[in-house]
Each structure stands twice: as structure tokens, then as C-alpha cells.
Amino acid sequence: MKDLTYIDLKECILSDNDGIADQIRELSVKKRFFLWNIMSSPGAGKTTFIIEIISRLKDQFRFGVIEGDVESTVDSLKMQNLGIPTVQLRTGGGCHLDAAMVMKALESLPLDELDIVIVENIGNLVCPAEFDLGADLPSMILSVPEGDDKAIKYPLMFSVCKALIVSKTDSLGIFDFDFEALRINTGKLNDSLQIFPLSAKSGEGMEEFCSWLKQEIESKKYQ
Amino acid sequence: MKDLTYIDLKECILSDNDGIADQIRELSVKKRFFLWNIMSSPGAGKTTFIIEIISRLKDQFRFGVIEGDVESTVDSLKMQNLGIPTVQLRTGGGCHLDAAMVMKALESLPLDELDIVIVENIGNLVCPAEFDLGADLPSMILSVPEGDDKAIKYPLMFSVCKALIVSKTDSLGIFDFDFEALRINTGKLNDSLQIFPLSAKSGEGMEEFCSWLKQEIESKKYQ
Numbered sequence: 001m002k003d004l005t006y007i008d009l010k011e012c013i014l015s016d017n018d019g020i021a022d023q024i025r026e027l028s029v030k031k032r033f034f035l036w037n038i039m040s041s042p043g044a045g046k047t048t049f050i051i052e053i054i055s056r057l058k059d060q061f062r063f064g065v066i067e068g069d070v071e072s073t074v075d076s077l078k079m080q081n082l083g084i085p086t087v088q089l090r091t092g093g094g095c096h097l098d099a100a101m102v103m104k105a106l107e108s109l110p111l112d113e114l115d116i117v118i119v120e121n122i123g124n125l126v127c128p129a130e131f132d133l134g135a136d137l138p139s140m141i142l143s144v145p146e147g148d149d150k151a152i153k154y155p156l157m158f159s160v161c162k163a164l165i166v167s168k169t170d171s172l173g174i175f176d177f178d179f180e181a182l183r184i185n186t187g188k189l190n191d192s193l194q195i196f197p198l199s200a201k202s203g204e205g206m207e208e209f210c211s212w213l214k215q216e217i218e219s220k221k222y223q
Numbered sequence: 224m225k226d227l228t229y230i231d232l233k234e235c236i237l238s239d240n241d242g243i244a245d246q247i248r249e250l251s252v253k254k255r256f257f258l259w260n261i262m263s264s265p266g267a268g269k270t271t272f273i274i275e276i277i278s279r280l281k282d283q284f285r286f287g288v289i290e291g292d293v294e295s296t297v298d299s300l301k302m303q304n305l306g307i308p309t310v311q312l313r314t315g316g317g318c319h320l321d322a323a324m325v326m327k328a329l330e331s332l333p334l335d336e337l338d339i340v341i342v343e344n345i346g347n348l349v350c351p352a353e354f355d356l357g358a359d360l361p362s363m364i365l366s367v368p369e370g371d372d373k374a375i376k377y378p379l380m381f382s383v384c385k386a387l388i389v390s391k392t393d394s395l396g397i398f399d400f401d402f403e404a405l406r407i408n409t410g411k412l413n414d415s416l417q418i419f420p421l422s423a424k425s426g427e428g429m430e431e432f433c434s435w436l437k438q439e440i441e442s443k444k445y446q
């Protein structure tokens with residue numbers, strides 16, 4: 001009897017994904033754009049944060065946006081209202097974006113006219129962390145109301161990101177949030193993670209984040 | 224040439240799941256316990272809410288808890304400290320609980336000594352909604368800071384639940400939250416959904432919810 005053929009579907013899916021992620025990295029160098037992947041739980045404030053970033057930096061950089069959603073086009077319409085080239089990826093039940101979806105979206109954007117492409121991922125702290133999208137800046141938003149213990153519960157997300165934005169700091173009067181505990185827990189997973197407490201609503205911390213982001217964008221090598 | 228055999232893995236997984244969910248329903252009637260599945264985004268307040276419910280109702284009902292987590296045993300330890308029989312389900316990367324996992328956990332609980340088994344699902348608004356766990360009360364928590372538009376973006380979750388707990392109402396002074404918009408959006412998906420605004424911290428709305436829950440528990444038919 002022949003040995004059983006065992007196919008690890010997850011490994012196949014992820015290795016396919018990584019190949020396309022590499023193609024995205026090559027494309028972003030060739031077409032000279034900076035790709036920024038933003039992940040978070042539902043309701044952590046991704047859209048509000050992105051709108052605030054664009055309004056602060058739109059005179060310095062040309063933005064494009066890829067909106068990932070299970071359903072609806074609510075956020076895409078907000079981006080279009082700002083005059084930003086936007087592509088909606090609707091997963092219809094899927095809980096994450098993968099590199100193939102992002103490549104498809106990039107093909108629909110006017111890449112020659114863009115400096116930064118922002119990917120607003122599906123609201124989910126689990127699966128999006130498994131899929132490399134070829135981004136220069138994989139990042140996450142954790143909102144103060146969610147609590148400081150999330151790195152213990154969803155470690156992969158905190159491991160794969162370069163920047164952790166702690167949003168809604170204007171609610172620190174109501175919610176207990178121990179930044180020291182967060183730093184200790186994330187430090188065990190990822191000691192190069194940059195942490196930025198801020199509020200897109202009050203503006204607190206936005207300038208510091210924008211300065212850091214500009215350095216990241218300007219340090220990208222296009223050969 | 225033979226026709227290609229096409230296997231819809233998702234359909235297989237879900238039909239297997241539904242069979243086990245039916246077995247759980249039979250078991251809960253035979254063993255006379257009420258099964259309550261609680262879903263939400265990360266950080267919406269599931270654990271705090273469950274602890275508050277148990278402390279209010281522990282003289283009337285005997286509780287058991289099944290804790291679902293990607294990693295960590297933080298929440299299980301909290302339940303054990305309350306003297307509640309608890310089983311930890313660690314998915315190690317998996318983004319939802321399925322009926323087979325819950326059946327396995329039920330086999331480890333002293334069911335003859337319990338009136339209510341609470342399942343604290345993985346923090347995720349997408350995939351947990353796809354998996355029937357055989358619960359008498361599938362429910363979700365949406366926290367005020369997450370915003371009132373989540374039914375548009377994650378419709379399946381709002382469709383499969385019987386109760387929607389809107390938590391952290393003590394933060395309504397800081398966050399805009401339009402209950403009328405929420406009711407309109409959820410009404411389109413699920414017109415029998417019961418909505419309970421409350422705060423486990425301030426106690427607001429907890430008594431109303433507990434009264435309703437007691438009715439639900441007492442109306443279960445055990446033949």
C-alpha cells in the first residue's frame with residue numbers, strides 16, 4: 001500500500017501568499033510607493049485614524065487606499081469623499097486580506113501617481129496577522145477601551161507589526177490602561193515594536209506619529 | 224476524461240459542525256443545563272460581563288464556564304478564582320470555536336451539577352458567527368467605543384444572535400453612539416434580536432438583563 005499523501009493546506013496557502021507578497025514588494029520598489037498595512041479589532045478606530053493621517057499629510061504625499069471589509073462600502077465612500085483613489089475589497093465572509101487580494105487591488109490603482117498606499121485590513125486581531133501583504137509598514141491599532149492585556153491573548157499580531165498605535169487616549173479618564181504592562185508584554189514578543197499612544201479625535205500624539213511615519217517613508221530604498 | 228470531483232471544504236466543515244451542534248442540544252436537554260454562547264470583538268468586555276453575571280446570579284444557578292482563547296489562560300484563572308468549574312480551550316492560532324471543541328469541553332465539566340454553561344468565544348466578529356455551538360442563547364457583546372455601525376460591516380454575527388448586549392454604556396459621555404441607527408441596521412438583519420444597553424462596571428442595565436436571562440433559562444423545555 002502506498003504511503004498516505006498528506007497535504008498541509010494551511011502551509012500551501014501561506015507559501016503561495018508569501019510568493020505574492022514578494023511580488024508586491026518588488027512592485028512597490030519599481031513603482032515607487034510605500035505600502036502600509038493597518039490591522040486592528042473592529043471599532044478600534046482605523047478609518048478615523050487614516051482620515052486624520054491623510055488630512056495632515058496630503059500636501060506632502062499622494063495617498064491611495066485599499067479598503068478591506070466583510071461587507072459594506074461605508075469606509076470606501078468616506079475615502080472617495082476626500083478625493084483619494086480607493087479600491088474596495090469585499091471578502092463576503094472572509095476574515096482577512098491575503099496578498100493575492102491586495103495585488104488585485106493594486107492593479108486597479110493609479111500607482112504612478114501615488115506615494116503611499118494604505119491597506120485598511122478586516123477588523124480582526126487573529127487571522128490578518130498570518131498573511132504577509134508585502135507591506136513596508138505592517139502595523140496595528142489597539143484602542144484604550146480594549147485593554148492592555150491583548151498582547152497576551154493575540155500574540156501573533158503583536159509579533160508581526162513594526163508599529164503599535166494605541167488609539168483613543170482621550171478615553172484614559174474612563175478606562176484603566178497600564179502602558180507599562182503593555183510594554184512588558186509586547187517586549188517579550190517583539191522588542192523592536194514602536195508604540196505610539198494617540199487620539200485622532202483630540203490630536204494628542206498625532207504629530208509625533210506623523211514625524212516617525214515620514215522618516216519611515218523617506219528611508220525606503222528605491223535603488 | 225472523468226468529471227472533476229469538487230469538494231467544498233467549507234460546506235463539509237460546517238455540515239459536520241451542525242451535526243455535533245445537534246448532539247450538544249440533545250445533551251443539554253438530557254443533562255438539564257442551559258448553554259450560553261457569548262461572542263464579541265477583542266476587548267468588548269466579555270470576561271468582566273460574565274463575572275458580573277455570575278456574582279449576581281450565583282445563589283440561583285450553578286455556573287460552569289468554557290473559555291476560548293487563541294493563547295493564554297488569563298480569563299480561566301479569573302473564573303477558577305470565583306470557584307467556577309472552568310475548561311480552557313486554547314486554539315493556538317484558530318480564530319473561532321466549533322461544536323467539536325465545545326463538546327470536548329462539555330465532557331470535562333461536571334454537567335450533573337450545573338444549571339448554566341457559559342462559552343466565552345474567541346474575540347472575533349467574523350468566523351465565530353459561522354459555527355453553531357448548539358447554544359440555547361447565542362449572543363454578542365458590542366461595546367459603545369466600537370461604534371454603532373458594526374451591523375453593516377459584520378452582518379452575519381448580528382443575524383445569528385438572540386441577544387445583543389451593548390456594553391460600556393458608562394463611556395457614552397465620550398463616544399458618540401446612535402442607538403436608533405443600531406436598531407435600524409440590526410432590524411434589517413434580525414427583527415427578533417433583543418438589545419440590552421448596560422455597563423458591568425456601573426451596574427446600569429444589569430438588573431433588566433438578568434431578569435430577561437432568568438426568563439430565558441426558566442423557559443427551556445427539558446421534557
